[in-house]
Amino acid sequence: MKKVWKKSALAALTLGLAATVLAACGDKEEAGNAEEFKGKITIWDGPRWPDADDNKFHWLEEKIKEYEEANDGIEVDLVQVPWAEMGDKLGVAIAGKAWPDIAPVDISGSAVSIDHIEQGVIEALDPYFDKDAKKDFYENALDAYTYDGKLYGIPNSITLHTMLLNLDLFEEAGVEPPKDGKWTYDEFLSAAEKLTFDRDGDGKTDVHGFSTYILPGYYEAWPFFYKNGGSPLNEDLTEFTFDSPEVVKAIQDLADLKLKHKVAPETHGGNDVGGTFQAWANEEQRTVAMQPWATWAIGAAQGKYPTNFMVAEYPSGDKDASTIGGVGGWVMMHQDDVNKKAAVADFMKFISTAEEQYNMAQHYGIFPARVSASEMDPFKDNPEMTRAMEMSDQVVMLPRHPEWRKIDEAIQNELQLVFNGEKTAEQAMADAKKAVDKILE
């Protein structure tokens, strides 16, 4: 009996050992070996900050050169894609299974979605990122790229939306900007009323207090809708909740800036992104005193469109101020060769170090996704970016529903009709609910 027990124990131990060895082999096989790969890696990127020759791809070009010199036999091919075309081009590339190896993607954006993760178009990076490697990233940045417990990208930046106030116009109208950039909606409305004025006395309004635009995929106006609480979908993403009384009131308040209070131009709530920005930033226009923008606009107002401005929070309502945030990063598209996969991951890590994120934050107007990069204090000489970074704790993320693009369009289409006065916020959100309910079915 003892012998049988001993034999059984030995057999179990052997099996266990074999299973462990096999599992280890499996992990290694899954991770691949970067050194064994020789060939080409393709990366897409959009224009970033310019060098002396106005080359906006110089940062990545330099990193590629450095990597190729250190890794014999690996060639990295950079494909330059304008940001405005990135989504469409990536969509077409995915449809044609002709994707690059690495792409710069905000996973909550329109180009790549959870649906692509489910279909296996995006590679999980867990074999290359152990717990220690993840420790240096902000939790919300990692969350944005995590699905079903797996990591599907390396976050390289965090963005959020802020209010930008033209201080010259504040001074001209004799309006005091909000102290520390914090204000209530009533204070904001009062400022907008004073900032709407006829400069030359011809009976026509020359400057308006506020304007923004409404377009699927853009969220500059949305923090206003959150000021009294509420969100587009409930917590388990099964129900449309943007028709709650607090949200409906907030939407109507923002539309009424044009419809009732006349402190916003006729184009308020239209779909002209460029025209809206020019009205605030272009030296020849500057017909609007306050606009909400993502943090890239801070860099633009400090560079190409030099403006005397300050960053302020969105006004608070019944609830504290909030803002919509996004996380940018690198994703690895589907790979058949496990060794190439390892090499691609290696290059992704190479361009996502704390130093690179610090560099990007300093020059490109984004916040680092790594804690250590933030600790290097990239905005010590930039008080407006510092103020914007302080708003990070107000960030609300958009619902991560696989059909978000359709839900977003259904809501934003109705919002456009509120802002041009064709529907009340209540009617519009009731109609949006019908459309969204069909999508959620």
Place this chain on the structure above:
Amino acid sequence: MKAGYASRTPASLLGGGNMTQMPMGAVPKKKDEKLKVIGKAKGNPRKLFYEMKRNYSAYLFLLPKLILFTLFVAIPVVWAFVLSFQKYKIFGSEFVGFENYIKVFESDAFRIALKNTLLFTVVTVPFGVISALVLSTLIFELGKLSQSLFRSAFYLPTVTSMVIIAMVWRWMYNYDFGLFNYVLGWFGVGPVNWLGQSNTALWALIIMQCLIPFGVGIIMYLASMGSISQSLYEAARMDGASRFKQWIHITIPLLKPTTLYLVLLSTIGSFQVFTQIIMMTGGGPGSATETLVHLIYKTGFRDFEFGLAGAQSVVLFVIILIFSVIQFRVLRHDE
């Protein structure tokens, strides 16, 4: 407007090429001798092969175009049809029968897009063809130099990218400093948010389309007018017919094959309106300017539902086909 269509003659397309050169009342020959030979060879593979061998140089010249057509038109069309019966997935699509077609017909978005596209087509096609006919008639009366000048001027928008045209028109419709609101200001009329209101946005696009000269139409009408026998006009003048009556009873009837071609051409173009939409309104405000091709684009490349987009494309193809057959039959009725 596609260059490929523009380069084809209406005669070759409609089989009525010699109509404009014939006296009224003459019966055109339906097939020439060569066509008869090919017609006979059609049922006989050996004779067809012999025909092809005899005219091998012609087929060689056709080959590059045929290869390009197969690669970039025929295969994608067939592939879209196949896709329309599938739930598209990157790795392994599923066959779903007519599910996508059911979704198309149940979709509010498709109904709205179809309604907008029909309105766009019904207004812009007759306006475009009639204005081309009237302008051609006026230009045809001018001297050679003036003719060339106007012909070039009216053809210019045809060779200009619609993206550029749309950007210029977007400026013209601008609320604050657009040309239209500036002109309205002269008459004491307040500015209009042309592209921002549901009741004006689609009409703004229709007006834009109507005011862009139909260059291909003008060129083709002028060419066809030049081939109408002057003896017909001389006979009409001897009978005391006014110039307007000559235009109504001689010019317009003899231009019918050209008119049919242009109506077909512009109907297909109008059903496929896309660039103006994506450049100027994005289908909004709300769904006020949503059109079929823009919807297909969004379904395919934003939502990645290529099966549904395929079904929408097939339905659009059938709609265009039905319209084309109706137009063909109505306009060829008395030939």
